[in-house]
Amino acid sequence: MSVSALSRARPVIRRGQASRFPPTVVASFAVLALVLLWSLVPTLFTGQDPARGVPADKFLGPSTAHWFGTDHLGRDLFARVVHGTASSVTSALVAVGIGVLVGGLIGLIAGFVGGWVDAVLARLVDVLLAIPSFLLAVVVVSSLGFETINAAIATGVSAVGVFARVMRSEVLKTRRAVFVEASYLQGGSRWHILVRHVLPNASRSVLMLAVLQFGLSILIIAGLAFLGYGDPPPASDWGLLISIGKDYPLAQWLVYAPALVTIATVLSVNRISRWLRKTD
Amino acid sequence: MAPQDRLTLDRVTAPADDALLRVEGLSVSYGDNQVVTDVSFGLRRGGSLALIGESGSGKSTIARAVLRLLPEGTGRARGLVEFDGQDVLSLSERRFRSLRGRRIGFVPQDPSTSLNPVRTVGSQAREAAALLDEPGGHRELVLETFAQVGLDDPRRVYDSYPHQLSGGMLQRVLIGLTVLPRPALIVADEPTSALDVTIQKRILDLLSDLRRDLDISLLLITHDLAIAAERADTLVVLKDGVVQESGGTASVFSSPSSEYARKLHADVPALNPDRYRHLRERPAGGTGERPKIEVGGVTKSFTVDGRALVAVDDVSFTVEAGTTHALVGESGSGKTTTIRLLLGLEEPDRGTITVAGEEVTGRSHAELRSIRRHLQLVYQNPFTSLDPTWTVKRLVGESLDRFRVGTRRERADRVREALDSVGLGENLLSRKPGALSGGQRQRVALARSLVLRPDVIVLDEPTSALDVSVQAGIVEVLLSLQAELGLTYVFVSHDLALVRQLAHTVSVMHRGRIVESGAVATVFDDPRRPYTRALVDSIPVGAGTVSGGVS
Amino acid sequence: MNRDYARYALRRVLQAIVVILLAYVFTFVVISVLPGDPVTNTLRNPQNGFTEEEIARIVSYYGLDRPVYEQLWDSLSRLLVGDLGISLRSGLPVGRLIGDVLGSTLLLAGSALVVALVLAFAIGFGTRYLPKRYGQGLLRAFPSLFLSVPNFVIGLVLINVFAFQLGLFRVIDSEGGLATFFAAIALGIPVSAQVAEVLIANLDHEAGQEYASVARSRGLGQTGLFLRHLLKPSALPVVTVVALTVGELLGGAVITEQIFGRTGIGSLVERSVTTQDLPVLQAVVTLAAVIFVVVNLVADLAYPLLDPRVRLGGAKPRDKAEVAR
Amino acid sequence: ACGPGVAANTGGSGEPRSGGDITFLIDSLGDTWIPNNSAISSFQGHIWGHLTDKLVYVDEKGEVSPWIAESWEQNTTATEFTLHLRKGVTFSDKTPVDAAAVLANLDIWAKGDATRGINPIGLFPKTYDHAEVVDPATVKVFFKAPTLGFIPTLGYHGSILVSPKTIALPAAQQADLANDLGSGPFVLSSWKEGDSVVLKKREDYNWAPAALKHQGAAYLDSITYKLVAQPSVRTSAVQSGQADVAYNPSPQELKSFSDQGFTTATPRYLGFVNGFAVNTRIAPFDDVKVRQALQHGIDRKEIISTVYTEDWLAPQSLFQSNVPGATDHSADFAFDAAKSDGLLDEAGWVKGADGVRAKDGKPLELMLYANPYLATSKSVDELIAQQLGKIGFKVNIQAFDVVTYGERVKIGSPSVAAYEVTRSFIDAGIVAGVLTDANKGENWFGLGQTDQKLVQLASSVASAESVDARAPLLDELQGHVLQQGYFVPLTQIVQRIYLQSPKLQGVSYNGIAYANYYAAWLG
């Protein structure tokens, strides 16, 4: 037994570290807070109607009246971005939720039950992993139909494999942990150990992955929207906005404004995920 | 061994002009966190100096400051570090590099992580040989050095990857690499604490011999006062990055002037074999009764890489109620496997085990469960044996909840009681393990095993991950609980000095077999087997020469 | 060791075959959930004004009127003799369709991988070399940034700037050198982020290892340390990560190929998906799975040979790569 | 040579000259190259138009003129036609385009070959009985009933003449464009599925239709059709000089391109205007007042100025105005929101607080299915949603991919109240087969044969034996359909939009709006 391994694991009792938020993390939280508010109370941020515009005012560049300019039907792009937030955010959440729940459950059962159950589930997960996730998403969404929610489901399905694998390896790791054996010696049943020890410990990495996956899902769903798998008009998810905007190269802001909002959001999510990983 | 060293013990600290290394007012901080404050000491040419202190006291930090290996960006050193008349801290990186390796060598603590795992030992050794500026023949030079540090098959070592060698061999390699360029100073940071007891002594002897033969000065870092006293002529005692005391070994050792040094001295088991005699030697109760634990002819083998490996081979011993039985032996000798069999965590291939008259082997899960109420285990490593997501309260109370003992209130009371008995306050109840020190964690683990009021507790190296002073605290708790509640302990350790302090009877294990057993005093004072003798010999003897004055 | 390795290799190969067959069935099931196929669709277009009887005859020519499980069984048994069937959309043999485009996608994915590796190693090297306070922080933010930009935005910007503003390449000549290079950048950037993240994490981890300090204490400088000690152990897990990103490269090709006007597996998928051209989709998705599985199989089988620490078990390298995700 | 909607070719500098290669960026190359199966695709027609010839030429005004058929006769009841073929015409493998070849083509167009997976071509008269070779240059065609539309149909984009050798091949081989031999002014140089088709000129070509005003080989050496899916990439490539023609740019950007000196062309095909066929079986559209409110509630000017340009024309009837026989009925559906409001009030639909009208607790709802074949359809539908919203409709929009659209959005389906029509034809006689369910008609309005007047008008149009006799019937039919609110016209449709380099001149457009580069040259 190497003593050094232990001394390295010595508890670094963090002094005052909780209060030390790097400025970029603060900024990321601010961005996410704004995005959250946009999705909950869009009307607080814009008085304009995202679906109805003044056709005569089409293709106006960004100005004080229209922060992000207007689109091909004279609608205020900022209003469309703000009102599209809820759909973008919830669809990413749905995708992550499917990944976490389905993938997590598969990984949990595979890791904890083991044996042939594990072998069967492992092949299933291998299949999900082997099909490139974007291809999988495209195939699934095409069989479900053109809707943002379907794109979200497809994205979630394509993430199931990753979650299952992480969950399984975490469960296996935790199951072999000394403290699990200790609990067994304390009279803990399998169920008790699964629910009280294995799950909470294993879910940490899964949650961190979930944060990362949230950002990734926004991008994948936007990618699907780019290919045309999004809600019908007048929906204004960010991906749809970029996808519509790209057809009007003379009005570049139609692409750049929603793209920047998307990038800022995903960047913030990634920053926070990295920060969580570090502080853990 | 090495009698010259002992003769030089009383030499006074070197005069300044003869100093090879001079540290003056050194302070080191990591970020805003200052961990070493105003440290000064000097090491004369050819001399040896030991830095001692508990974990986290800043010993390694000082070593790194001297070697300028502090982590870039965060670590910052102020003050004066003078090597051979040159101010080390103000040298440019390029100028200092010519000193590193060539003039100042470094022997790290854990040999298993100190060589690049994906390169062969030889290829890394050639890097050291290249420092000698002698053209060609690096390979021969390396092989020669390997032979010099006592490696039996230098060629095999040369072609091996680090993971293919044992810890002792790796440490020899590292020492070889360090002495190869003939440095003037070797900094050794706990060079043996990751190794087996029997190997520790051999490595320290090797260092001493090389030092003498090659006239190298030694800056030795250790947390073991006994080792320091044996191997160094000057001692510097550190606590929280501040020097508590320094001076010639004899004076610091025999008449420590600071409170801390005195306590340090008292806590080292090797220096105080009889410290707990009063607690241990109570009227031996229960003679004539059936022994609490009976292990008879137990054998267990594992299949490793297709081959059978007999981890425990025909092991038998008995433990009387209210006494402590120790299992000692080097790493891999089968100690842990034996106690896992005892707890019913593994099924033996052969043999019987009874605890309090009940057969452990061949029982169902439910039956085992009832036995376990009387039989608890404390693990070696408190950093892995406590669920990091649980609070202390839940951790300690888990078995009460599982066995549905009493009402909610009674359970809470018993948790508090158990924590109290291991010397922990209620203020820790809602903390998670991450917010506890190692000693506190091991006490929590102990409280967890006590809360069901078992009569047998099995302890697997419960203090090997802890500092001596923390260890002393735990040992004291263990012994007073035994005296109070009449508990029976099975105590696994490789630290013979510790075993001598607290056990009544002992079994010495070697390659899965018990080679010798009996009362502690008998086995230790008059070892019959050479293996036992080697184990006993490896207890640092620095104690023997000077401790007389203390006790 | 050798017999163990052989057994391990055999097991992995068998698993891979099972996975590929399952992927084939899986795709079939997913696609046939929704009724509809290109043949019937064309026939039913009211503009054609075909009669039911005319439609039924053609549909039965393609065997589309038979139960799903029979169709699956047929296509599976054809697959086993190497026949991928006929595209319902174009009427061309699926094997030929794929053969026509595979080279282009492999070229694109290969170039993207090279771009990604060069970028990632440049970033990794930079984080070791640039002084802490200067470019390093920025450099470390690169992977995050790369991972946050939708790759179609990268593609649109690259085309706009390099093809139309600067005229460096022609979109018409989509398979040309520079056109491929820029498409590879668009596809490679998100991948480079993943590789760079793992590389940086490993470099940091290795640099913090005891052996790095010990090597420095032997007088090694920064460059020596990086090249001799840090690079190999940090780069080894990259093998696994790179194998895992193959999926990303093939999947990302759908969008990249569309933007850069290339033909390839991606654009074939896109066309087949919108027309529900089952035989092609099945073949392409299975092919992607085969590529992924084979590449990962090779990586997993090679890893124990590359990294002396890993004995067997197979799980090791993946776990290491997990850091990235 | 610019017809309606085609912006004048600038300059017209100098004489045509030979040589040069052009690149045509297209958004899709369609699905299959099996000649018959690709007949209705809007993409392959570009390539077929250069690889193959047709028996007759139909220009953008719908006028039919001779091509491979030098002349033709028909009997008085329009059931027998005699085609006299031009001599010396050969397929690219030098085999003659003779009566036997034409017969083989007519048969496969009409019947297809189900045993080999070959479809019949759409819209080929179902009344076809058989054809006979009279002599190597004469074919006689027999119909079971009067078929006035036969001759114009021969100029339709599906009626391409391919070599009998090609026709004899199985589907999988016909699907390889290299096996599809025609007699056109260009031959295949190379092709790559889903990527590009390269055509090179045929030096010995010498049988162009007189209407194209050029004989002999084409001026251009080659035409490259290259698939570029992104509209903005197509236009930017032409703008930056990397390509010569971009197909289907976004209409809203056309103006800025022509301002920059580029040529834009928006030829209109012969056919129905873009509009909705209303299913009268679905409430509340069973009420004529609601249908009329729909017609008057749509501001076509706003659609044209917002989504299109002034090159688009407001509809005058349910036919494009270049269709022979189309007459002006625009007053019947002119935009008048007040009138719509009045009609809805009369019909008992009451406006609620949210501006949506309701009756018996049911809101006045309309679902529009965006047409996947028309890039601007979503924008138009969004605009219509706004406009109808003002008069109290609640309009939802649904979008599907091509296949799903085909599955879900069918004429007469109980969920599709307004079916968006985008359909070209060569002869207005087609209406007889779509408006009612008589003779297995498509029954666009869900009327069956309940509207006696419609049934009677349609059948007399179908059985008319001469164009002149048919004209007044057609006029009356258009009036009836529009007055009853069965059909809601939106705009005259331009399904093919071209943005091209000013250097490219002499381009012509046929009756189905395909650009023909046979007589084009680079200036």
Ligand SMILES: Nc1ncnc2c1ncn2[C@@H]1O[C@H](COP(=O)(O)OP(=O)(O)OP(=O)(O)O)[C@@H](O)[C@H]1O
């Ligand atoms: N890289 C680092 N960054 C920040 N703090 C550090 C770092 N290394 C050590 N410390 C802190 O500095 C203090 C002194 O550590 P150091 O390693 O010098 O102690 P030590 O006496 O060598 O302990 P041990 O006996 O456990 O090796 C400790 O509190 C430790 O947590």
Ligand SMILES: Nc1ncnc2c1ncn2[C@@H]1O[C@H](COP(=O)(O)OP(=O)(O)OP(=O)(O)O)[C@@H](O)[C@H]1O
């Ligand atoms: N589950 C197992 N499977 C295979 N081999 C095992 C297993 N457990 C122990 N062994 C082997 O049995 C031998 C005895 O191991 P054991 O852990 O009992 O030694 P130990 O005396 O406790 O050593 P240490 O002081 O290092 O803890 C070792 O060689 C070990 O590798």
Ligand SMILES: [Mg+2]
């Ligand atoms: Mg240390």
Ligand SMILES: [Mg+2]
């Ligand atoms: Mg052990």
